[in-house]
Amino acid sequence: MGNVPSAVKHCLSYQQLLREHLWIGDSVAGALDPAQESSQLSGLPEYVKIVEVGPRDGLQNEKVIVPTDKKIEFINQLSQTGLSVIEVTSFVSSRWIPQMADHTEVMKGIRQYPGIRYPVLTPNLQGFHRAVAAGATEISVFGAASESFSKKNINCSIEESMERFEEVVKSARHMNIPARGYVSCALGCPCEGSVTPQKVTEVSKRLYGMGCYEISLGDTIGVGTPGSMKKLLESVMKEIPPRALAVHCHDTYGQALANILTALQGVNLYKVMEAGDFICKAVNKTTNSKVAQASFSA
Amino acid sequence: MATVRRVSTSSAGTFPKRVKIVEVGPRDGLQNEKNIVPTATKIKLIDMLSEAGLPVVEATSFVSPKWVPQMADHAEVLKGIQKFPGINYPVLTPNFKGYQAAVAAGAKEVAIFGAASELFTRKNINCSIDESLQRFDEILKAAQAASIPVRGYVSCVLGCPYEGKISPAKVAEVAKKLYSMGCYEISLGDTIGVGTPGIMRDMLSAVMHEVPVAALAVHCHDTYGQALANTLMALQMGVSVVDSSVAGLGGCPYAQGASGNLATEDLVYMLTGLGVHTGVNLQKLLEAGAFICQALNRKTSSKVAQATCKL
Numbered sequence: 001m002g003n004v005p006s007a008v009k010h011c012l013s014y015q016q017l018l019r020e021h022l023w024i025g026d027s028v029a030g031a032l033d034p035a036q037e038s039s040q041l042s043g044l045p046e047y048v049k050i051v052e053v054g055p056r057d058g059l060q061n062e063k064v065i066v067p068t069d070k071k072i073e074f075i076n077q078l079s080q081t082g083l084s085v086i087e088v089t090s091f092v093s094s095r096w097i098p099q100m101a102d103h104t105e106v107m108k109g110i111r112q113y114p115g116i117r118y119p120v121l122t123p124n125l126q127g128f129h130r131a132v133a134a135g136a137t138e139i140s141v142f143g144a145a146s147e148s149f150s151k152k153n154i155n156c157s158i159e160e161s162m163e164r165f166e167e168v169v170k171s172a173r174h175m176n177i178p179a180r181g182y183v184s185c186a187l188g189c190p191c192e193g194s195v196t197p198q199k200v201t202e203v204s205k206r207l208y209g210m211g212c213y214e215i216s217l218g219d220t221i222g223v224g225t226p227g228s229m230k231k232l233l234e235s236v237m238k239e240i241p242p243r244a245l246a247v248h249c250h251d252t253y254g255q256a257l258a259n260i261l262t263a264l265q266g267v268n269l270y271k272v273m274e275a276g277d278f279i280c281k282a283v284n285k286t287t288n289s290k291v292a293q294a295s296f297s298a
Numbered sequence: 299m300a301t302v303r304r305v306s307t308s309s310a311g312t313f314p315k316r317v318k319i320v321e322v323g324p325r326d327g328l329q330n331e332k333n334i335v336p337t338a339t340k341i342k343l344i345d346m347l348s349e350a351g352l353p354v355v356e357a358t359s360f361v362s363p364k365w366v367p368q369m370a371d372h373a374e375v376l377k378g379i380q381k382f383p384g385i386n387y388p389v390l391t392p393n394f395k396g397y398q399a400a401v402a403a404g405a406k407e408v409a410i411f412g413a414a415s416e417l418f419t420r421k422n423i424n425c426s427i428d429e430s431l432q433r434f435d436e437i438l439k440a441a442q443a444a445s446i447p448v449r450g451y452v453s454c455v456l457g458c459p460y461e462g463k464i465s466p467a468k469v470a471e472v473a474k475k476l477y478s479m480g481c482y483e484i485s486l487g488d489t490i491g492v493g494t495p496g497i498m499r500d501m502l503s504a505v506m507h508e509v510p511v512a513a514l515a516v517h518c519h520d521t522y523g524q525a526l527a528n529t530l531m532a533l534q535m536g537v538s539v540v541d542s543s544v545a546g547l548g549g550c551p552y553a554q555g556a557s558g559n560l561a562t563e564d565l566v567y568m569l570t571g572l573g574v575h576t577g578v579n580l581q582k583l584l585e586a587g588a589f590i591c592q593a594l595n596r597k598t599s600s601k602v603a604q605a606t607c608k609l
Binding site: 222224225226227228251252253254255257258260261289290291293294 | 491495522523526529530531557561564567568570571572573600605
């Protein structure tokens with residue numbers, strides 16, 4: 001803005017600014033006090049658990065098939081960033097999702113750091129058993145808040161999918177394996193259009209009731225806006241305690257961050273960017289992260 | 299330094315009923331684009347933006363072409379555009395000479411700018427903030443005599459490439475100065491896009507003590523992907539004027555490879571979803587974005603455009 005001469009490029013002090021500032025530099029003990037103070041005033045949580053879904057949700061939607069060793073290296077890099085939960089892969093048939101065909105090798109090949117959790121998607125009992133055999137200690141199941149989407153995506157009704165998941169979650173609980181539940185199309189469906197908060201609540205309650213410890217509400221096609229997110233959460237929180245809820249926002253319409261708007265804590269941003277740079281090179285794509293775009297010189 | 303009493307934020311979920319979008323693509327957007335766009339293309343872009351229903355379209359900058367070659371055709375652009383009734387076409391006037399040229403070319407509204415950082419001001423225009431504002435005195439006097447409204451910009455409100463952190467009190471001081479000098483509206487710019495919602499809130503709390511919220515606008519750069527979230531925070535605090543750029547045009551002279559302004563399409567999408575009136579036709583806006591991206595030979599930075607483009 002204004003008429004800043006474009007001759008002022010790559011100001012060295014600017015790089016310094018990024019390193020020194022709280023919101024970009026390494027997390028420092030005590031540096032969060034101002035943020036905590038602010039967060040209390042505005043009702044933001046003091047701590048947010050980030051569930052990194054890049055290796056699964058991210059990669060499964062990428063055209064380029066990433067070699068197994070690159071996936072393993074990617075996840076190992078993410079393990080060193082401070083992220084506490086990294087969704088590794090999906091034990092789904094390779095016929096449906098070729099990218100995830102190497103699920104067993106990836107699960108066996110990654111370094112499992114103490115204190116970090118590595119959930120995997122298990123759409124059915126067969127996938128669940130394979131996952132456990134490969135060393136999985138946490139699993140996820142996912143339903144949809146839309147009948148049409150459920151039929152299109154997993155070829156059955158919501159009710160049928162819930163019956164399938166009950167089997168999986170029951171087996172998981174029997175083996176003391178925590179199960180996470182996803183609800184997709186929480187803010188809109190590519191087939192049905194609008195989705196009522198009541199429907200999302202109903203599906204979430206079902207998953208929570210069968211034993212899922214956490215429900216991740218997914219704006220699968222990224223159509224939500226802050227108002228619809230608020231309405232959704234007001235409805236779901238009547239049935240499920242907030243600490244058991246997560247949001248999973250797609251950035252299709254640039255709304256993800258606005259829909260989330262919460263504080264970040266305890267993650268080394270530089271290492272996350274390094275991991276991001278690594279996987280982008282592997283899939284031969286430029287990053288979608290604005291922070292990464294701004295930080296790496298062209 | 300006076301302690302700033304925190305203004306409590308309105309509960310999340312309260313938003314203004316109407317938001318005035320100030321489209322800065324043809325000026326702030328284009329001036330940060332590498333490829334020079336022909337005059338006819340600029341004029342067509344502005345006409346398309348007018349057709350999209352944007353109430354304010356910042357047309358150009360009457361700055362020396364030595365500094366900003368992209369804006370060398372300022373007079374032709376201003377003379378060449380269709381001036382729709384009810385739409386304002388402000389232009390930047392960095393000095394009195396520029397102001398005179400702007401008025402001669404038919405400008406009915408001008409904009410001046412200050413920064414909330416002494417170092418930034420010193421480095422860019424080789425004087426202090428106070429001195430820079432004094433230079434605008436001539437413009438303000440002449441504009442007042444000619445009944446030409448003047449908009450004031452404050453840059454670096456959430457961070458400075460030279461000074462680093464900027465105190466909210468400093469932003470409030472500069473905003474107050476511009477407002478008392480006669481600017482009808484103050485646009486607070488996160489020039490390098492480093493701000494996050496908490497910092498936006500703290501800055502606005504301070505400024506709102508000195509300038510009525512109805513006279514405030516936010517101008518967020520999306521360098522770190524924070525623009526929409528920061529804008530949302532501002533809206534929750536009562537700000538109802540937002541600057542944005544079609545297709546998210548622009549870049550950042552301080553961070554190569556970085557993205558530019560908040561994309562107007564993405565902003566309109568959010569506001570529409572919130573039930574806030576903007577008067578903008580998103581379809582026509584998308585067409586304007588597609589047009590200028592083709593002319594610039596670049597991809598759009600708007601997520602909405604990416605999602606809806608069939609190519």
